[in-house]
Each structure stands twice: as C-alpha cells, then as structure tokens.
Amino acid sequence: xxxxxxxxxxxxxxxxxASLLLGRAANADVLPDNRAxxxxxxxxxxxxxxNTYTASARAKFSDQFAVDYSYLVDKVSGASVDVxxxxxxxxxxxxQNSVTFTFVHDKTTYALSxxxxxxxxxxxxxxxxxxxxxxxxxxxxxxxxxxxxxxxxGENDGTADNPNVIWLGxxxxxxxxxxxxxxxxxxxxxxxTVEVIxxxxxxxxxYRSIRYLDPNSGKGYSLASQTYPDTRTSTSxxxxxxxxxxxxxxxxxxxRYFRDTWSIVGNTLExxxxxPIYTRWILEGRFRYYQQGHAxxxxxLFPYANYQNFEGRDKDLAASKNYTIGGKATYAWLPDGWxxxxxxxxxxxxxEIIFKYSDFTDIKDYNNxxxxxxxxxxxxxxxxxxxxxxxxxxxxxx
Amino acid sequence: MRRLRIVGVAAGLLLMGACSNFQxxxxxxxxxxxxxxxxxxxxxxxxxxxxxxxxxxxEGSRGATGSAGGGCGCN
Numbered sequence: 199x200x201x202x203x204x205x206x207x208x209x210x211x212x213x214x215x216a217s218l219l220l221g222r223a224a225n226a227d228v229l230p231d232n233r234a235x236x237x238x239x240x241x242x243x244x245x246x247x248x249n250t251y252t253a254s255a256r257a258k259f260s261d262q263f264a265v266d267y268s269y270l271v272d273k274v275s276g277a278s279v280d281v282x283x284x285x286x287x288x289x290x291x292x293x294q295n296s297v298t299f300t301f302v303h304d305k306t307t308y309a310l311s312x313x314x315x316x317x318x319x320x321x322x323x324x325x326x327x328x329x330x331x332x333x334x335x336x337x338x339x340x341x342x343x344x345x346x347x348x349x350x351x352g353e354n355d356g357t358a359d360n361p362n363v364i365w366l367g368x369x370x371x372x373x374x375x376x377x378x379x380x381x382x383x384x385x386x387x388x389x390x391t392v393e394v395i396x397x398x399x400x401x402x403x404x405y406r407s408i409r410y411l412d413p414n415s416g417k418g419y420s421l422a423s424q425t426y427p428d429t430r431t432s433t434s435x436x437x438x439x440x441x442x443x444x445x446x447x448x449x450x451x452x453x454r455y456f457r458d459t460w461s462i463v464g465n466t467l468e469x470x471x472x473x474p475i476y477t478r479w480i481l482e483g484r485f486r487y488y489q490q491g492h493a494x495x496x497x498x499l500f501p502y503a504n505y506q507n508f509e510g511r512d513k514d515l516a517a518s519k520n521y522t523i524g525g526k527a528t529y530a531w532l533p534d535g536w537x538x539x540x541x542x543x544x545x546x547x548x549x550e551i552i553f554k555y556s557d558f559t560d561i562k563d564y565n566n567x568x569x570x571x572x573x574x575x576x577x578x579x580x581x582x583x584x585x586x587x588x589x590x591x592x593x594x595x596x
Numbered sequence: 597m598r599r600l601r602i603v604g605v606a607a608g609l610l611l612m613g614a615c616s617n618f619q620x621x622x623x624x625x626x627x628x629x630x631x632x633x634x635x636x637x638x639x640x641x642x643x644x645x646x647x648x649x650x651x652x653x654x655e656g657s658r659g660a661t662g663s664a665g666g667g668c669g670c671n
Binding site: 235237239241250252254268334335336337373375379381383384385387389391392393394395432433434435436438440442446447448454456458460462464466472474480488490493514515518520528545547549551553587589591593 | 618619620621622624626627629630632633634635637639640642643646647650651653654655656657658659660661
C-alpha cells in the first residue's frame with residue numbers, strides 16, 4: 199500500500215509541474231534595458247596588485263532576444279605569501295571573453311552563455327545554460343542552471359619576462375544550480391540557491407608547496423610539490439532576504455553554507471544596507487563575515503616527506519576567517535538622459551578585507567624573531583593580511 | 597494501487613486548475629516597492645561577478661552566488 203502510494207506520488211508531482219510550466223500567463227517577462235558599462239578595479243593586498251579592466255554591453259534585438267558581451271583583462275603583479283615562500287615572483291595577464299544569448303518566451307527566460315579565459319599558464323572554456331520560470335502569479339521565480347568548464351593547467355617554469363610554460367594536465371568541472379526567488383510580502387523578497395559542483399582532473403595549484411620537517415636543511419624544513427585528490431564535489435546552499443524600509447531604503451541579509459568532499463566547511467554571513475539620497479545618489483554599506491575549517495589533507499608542516507597520499511599547504515585550504523567592510527556610492531549624472539541614452543550612472547565602491555589564518559604560518563621571514571634569531575619550524579607567527587578593493591564604473595542605459 | 601494512481605492524476609489536474617486561477621497574495625499593483633531598483637539583488641552584475649571572483653580565489657568555498665568568472669587565481 200505504502201509502496202503503491204509512493205509510486206503514484208511522482209505521477210501527481212509530474213502533473214503538478216506540468217501544470218506550472220505549461221500554464222499560460224497573463225503578462226510575459228520583459229528583457230532589461232540596453233546597457234553599456236566601463237569598469238575598472240584595483241585589488242591590493244598580501245603582496246599582490248591586480249588591476250582589472252572590463253567593457254560590457256547588452257543589446258536587445260527584439261522584445262524577446264538580447265545579447266550580452268563582456269571583455270575583461272586582469273593585470274597581475276607581485277605574488278602571494280605562499281608563492282614568495284617558494285621564491286618566485288609573478289607578472290601575468292588574464293583575458294576573458296564572455297557572451298550570453300537571452301531569449302524570453304512568455305514567462306520563461308532561456309540564457310545560453312560561453313566564456314573563455316586565457317592566461318599564459320591557464321586556459322578555461324565554460325559553456326552554460328540557464329532557464330528561469332515565473333509562476334504563481336509572478337510571486338515565484340524558479341531558476342535551473344548547468345555549466346561545464348574545461349581547463350588546461352600549466353606552470354611557468356621560466357621567469358616572468360622569459361616564460362617557459364609546462365602543461366601539467368587538465369581539469370573538468372560541472373555545476374548544477376537550482377534557485378527559487380519568492381515574494382513574501384509587498385516589502386519583503388527572499389531567495390534560496392543550491393549549487394553542486396563536481397571537479398575532476400589536475401586540481402592542485404602548481405605554484406604552492408608543502409613543507410616538511412627536514413633536519414638536514416638549514417631552516418629545519420624543506421619544500422615539496424603539493425599532491426591533491428583528482429576529484430572534488432561541493433555543495434553550497436545560500437538563503438537571502440531583502441526588506442524595503444518605510445523611508446525608501448533597503449536592508450538585506452545573506453547566509454551561505456558550504457561543504458565539500460575535502461572536508462572544508464565554510465559559513466558566509468553578509469548584511470547590506472541601501473539608502474538613496476535626494477534623487478541623484480544611492481549609498482550602500484556592507485559587512486561580510488566568512489569562516490572555514492581546513493581541508494582533510496592540509497597541514498602547515500608535515501612530519502616528513504611523503505607523510506600521506508594527499509598533501510596540501512595552499513592557504514586557501516587552511517582554517518581561516520575574513521571580514522569585509524565596504525561602501526558604494528552611485529551618482530546619476532544624466533538622470534534625464536541625453537540623445538540615445540535614457541540615463542547614466544557613475545559608481546565608486548571601496549572594500550577593506552581582513553584575512554586571518556588559524557593554521558597557516560608566515561615562513562617568509564623565518565629568521566626575524568623579536569629576539570633576532572630564527573623561528574623553529576612550526577613556531578612562526580600566523581599569517582594575516584589586509585586587502586583593499588576599489589571599483590570605479592560608468593554605466594549607460596539606452 | 598490503481599485507485600491511488602487515479603487520485604494522483606486527479607490531484608495533478610486539480611493543481612493545474614488551481615494554478616491557472618491562482619490569486620497572488622501580493623497583487624501586481626502592490627509591487628511598486630519591490631520594483632524599485634534598490635530592491636534588486638545585484639544592480640551591477642559586473643561588480644558582483646568581480647567580487648565573487650575576489651572571494652572565490654582566496655577562500656575554500658564556492659558556488660551559489662552566481663557566476664564567478666574563469667581563471668585559476670593561482671598567484
């Protein structure tokens with residue numbers, strides 16, 4: 199009896215789903231305005247400087263069809279602490295092209311994207327598909343997404359100016375996303391997103407090293423290559439709420455839970471506040487907190503070489519916390535439009551991020567103890583650093 | 597078992613009918629505040645994707661925040 203009831207449930211569920219997806223709606227979805235953006239950002243922190251330049255545009259070719267294109271260049275100089283520990287300095291450039299075709303039919307939006315990212319030692323190609331469906335009188339939007347990336351992973355064995363790239367292998371990644379956005383009241387909107395990502399292939403960072411105790415070394419330790427598992431599967435669940443305050447302002451809270459098969463568990467909590475001032479300004483403030491536990495195969499200092507099958511000392515795998523305080527100001531400098539432009543805005547966004555590591559030590563200055571001597575391996579101070587992210591962008595709507 | 601299948605189909609058809617006449621508890625004319633640009637999740641997609649990439653390159657966590665772009669963030 200119970201078995202029979204279970205068998206009838208999928209049938210009923212399918213009928214209900216079909217009724218939702220096939221139901222004709224009174225008002226069709228609308229594509230957003232044409233838009234062009236020029237974007238510049240500067241990241242400074244942890245010994246690295248990264249300048250990012252982006253140009254993007256969206257053009258509607260009909261009420262149902264639009265194309266988005268963006269071109270991005272990252273210019274990287276310096277190197278993070280774990281790269282410096284291996285005595286190499288980086289000067290690199292990344293270029294990314296992305297195109298998205300969006301088609302709207304009734305209450306359904308289909309988006310097909312392709313992205314190509316190219317560095318001297320890393321190439322990534324990612325096609326993706328997203329489907330969004332409005333339902334229940336447009337109170338609910340369900341989004342399904344799938345993407346698959348194929349990456350070629352290399353290592354520059356030469357110098358920054360005379361590169362000699364050795365290709366180490368490739369990695370594949372598949373991402374499955376389900377999201378629901380729900381209007382709860384006339385002032386409150388909510389959203390839940392679940393994303394599962396599976397990876398397969400060369401997943402280690404070739405520029406980072408493990409270290410192990412070595413009495414034959416002057417420092418008491420030696421460095422060796424990392425060995426990661428060939429597979430990884432992660433699950434993220436994010437929930438968010440946004441509330442319209444009585445005096446035309448908005449407050450939002452977002453929480454994300456993350457875990458993966460490498461035993462990393464992460465928690466992210468963010469608060470955002472948006473306040474328009476007069477008719478031309480929108481000010482925003484944000485606070486973000488992130489915390490994670492270390493991966494099962496991570497150690498700051500292994501007892502000896504080849505201590506276990508998988509060994510990593512990438513600080514991204516270490517137990518850590520970070521805090522972000524940020525603010526953004528948007529100024530409508532052409533609020534009434536000009537020629538073909540309906541309006542235009544100029545934005546400045548500044549964030550300060552403080553990173554603190556619980557089991558990753560700073561071995562760069564191993565011989566600088568307060569007493570003037572060398573640190574014994576494993577007694578070095580824990581690593582921490584501050585990063586500043588500045589974004590400036592111009593947006594025109596037409 | 598056959599009866600349950602009929603009940604399942606009937607429930608599905610009932611839902612179909614219910615959905616076609618669904619009355620939203622927040623009417624379209626009551627959504628002016630939700631349509632305000634300040635209520636958008638991400639007003640600037642380029643900036644949001646950039647910040648996602650900043651965090652994803654430096655944290656073990658990833659996903660469920662929209663696109664984070666490509667590249668390895670190896671350095």
